[in-house]
Every structure is written in C-alpha cells, then in structure tokens.
Amino acid sequence: SRPLILVLGDQLDVDLASLREAPPEAVIALCEVAEEGRYVPHHPQKIALILAAMRHFAADLRDRGHRVHYSALDDPDNAQTLLDEAERLARLYGCDEIRAVRPGEWRLWQAMRERQGNALPWRLIEDDRFYTTPDDFAAWEQGRKSPRLEYFYREMRRRTGLLMEDDAPAGGRWNYDHDNREPLPEGIEVPAPPRHRRDDVTREVMTLVGEHFGDHFGDLAGFHWPVTRRQALADLRHFLAELLSDFGRYQDAISDSEPFLFHSRLSAALNLGLLSPRELCEGAEREYRQGRAPLNAAEGFIRQILGWREYVRGLYWTRMPDYKRANALGANRGLPACYWTGDTELRCLKRAIEMTRDNAYAHHIQRLMVTGNVALLCDVAPDALCDWYLAVYADACEWVELPNTLGMVLHGDGGLMGSKPYCASGKYIDRMSDHCRHCRFDPKRVVGDNACPLNSLYWRFLETHREALSGNHRMKLIYGSLDRMSDDKRAAMRDQAEAFLAGLETEPAYGRGEHR
Ligand code: FAD
Ligand code: DLZ
Numbered sequence: 001s002r003p004l005i006l007v008l009g010d011q012l013d014v015d016l017a018s019l020r021e022a023p024p025e026a027v028i029a030l031c032e033v034a035e036e037g038r039y040v041p042h043h044p045q046k047i048a049l050i051l052a053a054m055r056h057f058a059a060d061l062r063d064r065g066h067r068v069h070y071s072a073l074d075d076p077d078n079a080q081t082l083l084d085e086a087e088r089l090a091r092l093y094g095c096d097e098i099r100a101v102r103p104g105e106w107r108l109w110q111a112m113r114e115r116q117g118n119a120l121p122w123r124l125i126e127d128d129r130f131y132t133t134p135d136d137f138a139a140w141e142q143g144r145k146s147p148r149l150e151y152f153y154r155e156m157r158r159r160t161g162l163l164m165e166d167d168a169p170a171g172g173r174w175n176y177d178h179d180n181r182e183p184l185p186e187g188i189e190v191p192a193p194p195r196h197r198r199d200d201v202t203r204e205v206m207t208l209v210g211e212h213f214g215d216h217f218g219d220l221a222g223f224h225w226p227v228t229r230r231q232a233l234a235d236l237r238h239f240l241a242e243l244l245s246d247f248g249r250y251q252d253a254i255s256d257s258e259p260f261l262f263h264s265r266l267s268a269a270l271n272l273g274l275l276s277p278r279e280l281c282e283g284a285e286r287e288y289r290q291g292r293a294p295l296n297a298a299e300g301f302i303r304q305i306l307g308w309r310e311y312v313r314g315l316y317w318t319r320m321p322d323y324k325r326a327n328a329l330g331a332n333r334g335l336p337a338c339y340w341t342g343d344t345e346l347r348c349l350k351r352a353i354e355m356t357r358d359n360a361y362a363h364h365i366q367r368l369m370v371t372g373n374v375a376l377l378c379d380v381a382p383d384a385l386c387d388w389y390l391a392v393y394a395d396a397c398e399w400v401e402l403p404n405t406l407g408m409v410l411h412g413d414g415g416l417m418g419s420k421p422y423c424a425s426g427k428y429i430d431r432m433s434d435h436c437r438h439c440r441f442d443p444k445r446v447v448g449d450n451a452c453p454l455n456s457l458y459w460r461f462l463e464t465h466r467e468a469l470s471g472n473h474r475m476k477l478i479y480g481s482l483d484r485m486s487d488d489k490r491a492a493m494r495d496q497a498e499a500f501l502a503g504l505e506t507e508p509a510y511g512r513g514e515h516r
Contacts, residue, residue: 011090017101027068029069030068030070033079037073041217073208090120101125129209131156131278150175152311160281163288180251185512194231236269252264304364306510324386329411335380347408361393361395423458424454
C-alpha cells in the first residue's frame, strides 16, 4: 500500500506521528491553498510565516530522503482546499489512503472524519506533539465538578516532574503569580528580538502574499518571524538567555512603546511545530536549576505552556462543536470598526491594535485586558471577536484562540475557564501601563467629557450582568461597591456608558456559520 501523508501548515515537525511511521513508498504532501488563507482574513505576516515555513520544511524533508509533493498557491491545477487537493494528489500518485495527524481545528477534523469510509479513505492519527491528548484530558476531568486550570496544572507538574522536589513543588508553592504583577519601571531597557535573514524562499513568499492577501488587515513590512527550526531555536536561546529572568515580574505589564517586553514570542513557532513544548519547559527549568533565572519566572513560564496551553486544548477538543456556539452573557454587538483601523481615542486600545497591525503580535495582557476587556465591556458577540483574534495573530490556531477568546475574555462559557470575568476599569490600565499618560481621557474620572470610557462601561457591565455574576463569591466585593453608590451616580454612569456605546461604530453582528 502507498499512503499519501498530508502535513498541514501547523504540523512542521520531522517527528510528527504520521512522518515517524511513514513507509518508504509514502508520498508526503504539503499544500498551499487559497481557502486556508481566506476563511478568516489572516494577517499577511501570519500567512507569510506559514507558507515560508512550509516551503522550508518541504525542502528539509526532501533532504532527508522523503518523496514530497509541494502544491504551491499559484499551481494551475491546485484544487485550493486542503481536502480536495490531498485527494487529487492521492489519485495522481496512485495512493490508496490519505493519512493526517489531528488538525488544529474541529472544522477540518470533522471534514476528514466524514471521509474516513470513502473509497479513498482518510486515516486519522493522534497528534503527540503535546504533553496530553484529548483523551488524557477527558480522563483527568472524569468525576471532577469543575475542571479548573490550577488542579490540572498541579497534576501535570506531578506527571512530568517539572519543577518538582520529590513530591513537592520547587520552593514549596505551586504558583508564584503574586510576584508577577509589577508594572515596568521608568526607563527599563528591553532587549530587541532577533532579526532573521530573509532568504530567497522567504522573500518570494512575501511577494506572493502581498499580491494575494495584501488587502487583509496588517503590515507585512515588519516580518521577522522564524521560518525554520534553526531560526526558531535561535529565538528560544535568546529568550532563555536575555528575557526569562525578567519574564515573571513583568508578565502583566503593558507598555505604550514596547510591543514584546519580556515575553518569549515563541507561540507561533511552537504552534507551527518548529519547537516542542518540552524543549521550552525543560529549557526554562534548566535556567532555574543553574541559578540563571528566578523561580517565579521559570514557574510562570512553565505554567503558561504545561498548564494553560494544554488545558485550553483539552477544553477545546472535549467540548467542540458546542463550545463555539456558547454565549453565556448573551453578547450581541458587532466588532467595533476601530479593531481594523486603530482609529480610536482610547490610547490603550489604539496602541494594542497598532502593534497587532505592525507585528501580528500582542502579548497576553494586551489581548486579555485591552482588546479583550474593551470587547467584553461593549458586549461584542463571541463569533465576531473570535474571528478577529483568529485572523490577526501569527500564532492563532482555533484550538488555542477559541477558549481564550470565548472563555477567558468573554466569559461566554459561563465560567468554565475563568471563575470570574476579567473585566477591568481604566484604573487597572493606569496601574499596569503608561498609556493613560498619552491619552486624552482621565482614568480617575467616571463621568464627564474627559472621563475614561472604560470606567462607566465597567460599572454598566456589572449592572447589566448582575443576574449572571452577582452570585459569584469572587464578585461580592465589587457588587457591594456598586450597591453602595447613590441611584443618581449609577444613573449618570449608565448614561455615560450608553452614550459611548451609541457612538461606537461597529460591524453588523453576524450569525455563526454565515461565512465559514
Ligand atoms: P509568553 O508570554 O512568552 O508565554 C509563553 C508561552 O505560553 C506562549 O508562547 C504560549 O505558547 C503559552 N501561553 C501563554 N498564555 C497562554 C494561554 N492563555 N493559552 C495558551 N497558551 C498560552 N495563544 C496562542 O498560541 N494562539 C492564539 O491564537 C491565542 N489567542 C489568544 C486570544 C486571546 C483573547 C487571549 C487572551 C490569549 C490568546 N493566546 C493565544 C494566549 C497568549 O496570549 C499567547 O500565547 C501569547 O501572548 C503568545 O506570546 P508569547 O509567545 O510571547 O507568550
Ligand atoms: C493558516 C494557514 C494558511 C493561511 N494557509 C495554509 C495553507 O495554505 N496550507 C496549510 O496546510 N495550512 C495553512 N494554514 C494552517 C491551517 O489553517 C491549519 O493547519 C488548520 O487551521 C488547522 O489548525
């Protein structure tokens, strides 16, 4: 038998399960297709990253002696969808089955499963590039009332032995989050990210992407993502040597001028398969053990990967497709138009959108507490916001984007992912960033012309969702404050917020499935 092995753009690992088991006669296919570039309007840097990484990876596989078919976007007979192109190639090469590792999106997984019994059958293989499989997650969840990250993470620490001293966590605590909330000190120097050489392959892809997808939101000019394993390893070394030791304490900080701070920028390389989660976690542990990084930094970093990354993937695969339709707070506003233009007077939002446009990147706190928080406070519908996040970040894959957006940001899953919404007022932004200094609004004022809109929106959000949220014991204190305000004050805040929302230009909210 001769299989066709389809390797997707986010499966670029020579140790991929389907490649490990490949018989010598197998044909390995990598397919650039228009549909994957357009089902949401991906940032041109994201498309260029994936296509350039795919082309380099195909060359690497050929060097290793594999028989590789590479379908380029402009090939005249390209079927332009992943499944149709794979089937076309299987017939072309006389293959009797198509093998694929579990893709990163339920839509493709489902489409492949539907073709399993066809005359040309699809065989699906589990993705073992993670610490856990969806089945492992389901088994961990069994019998638990609420599958909280913290317990999952502890279990993962025990299972892997990462940062463990016998049966106890290193340093005696599982979590050093409370050491990780410092704003940036004035004048701090942030090391610049590595710049990678753009070879002919990368330059050619950038031209192609400019031609085909130049109308999408996002600038291509600032592209400096790693497109090979070698470049990704250079980024990892840079992170471990230059950034990790400050990663923890400035993890929650936001800067008006510095887009990356002490974050690793490794998510895209990790999600594409150029790096493995094990090498990141083990690298961070080594820095701690050898005294080059403090425990709060190494633990904070490892928790993001061993904890959050595995946890959101488990939630995604055990709950799709229903998860995507959840909307616990009934949010129904369209996406504010400024998410595509950056045209807003809210300085924090403007800078997060501009940095996203320039870099196809914003760090976690910008995603959660700026673009996420504004959308939460403005009742933006989950599908509108999810499509934006899926489009604009170089690291965006639905298995990780959806739980973060729908669950963590919008509380759309009713509190499965986060026990309370991450809603915040202007005061939070002022404490954690220097944006407010450059903003026309005053974070200390709630009503009036120069009051920060986030303040009145925050209280309106709490009032609007009182029924869903006030019973939550973690929200008791804040509802106590709201209740102690005079009726007049509450009415003035409400009017202020409603006036802001009435003036907010939004896209029409669309129903799920309309354009997918
Ligand atoms: P660092 O701050 O250096 O963190 C290290 C690594 O931990 C990251 O590379 C990432 O692999 C992992 N990580 C950190 N936080 C999370 C998290 N909450 N969930 C899963 N993994 C995490 N991450 C994606 O990889 N793809 C997405 O599409 C994505 N969408 C997001 C959408 C929203 C609304 C939010 C709030 C978060 C999203 N995240 C997503 C998680 C996180 O923001 C990014 O992983 C991170 O900003 C990537 O930058 P970094 O590599 O510098 O991360
Ligand atoms: C995001 C993306 C893009 C833009 N283009 C391609 C492509 O041409 N070929 C491909 O195999 N993968 C691409 N991808 C990544 C896929 O969308 C991704 O593999 C699925 O969404 C599953 O995560």
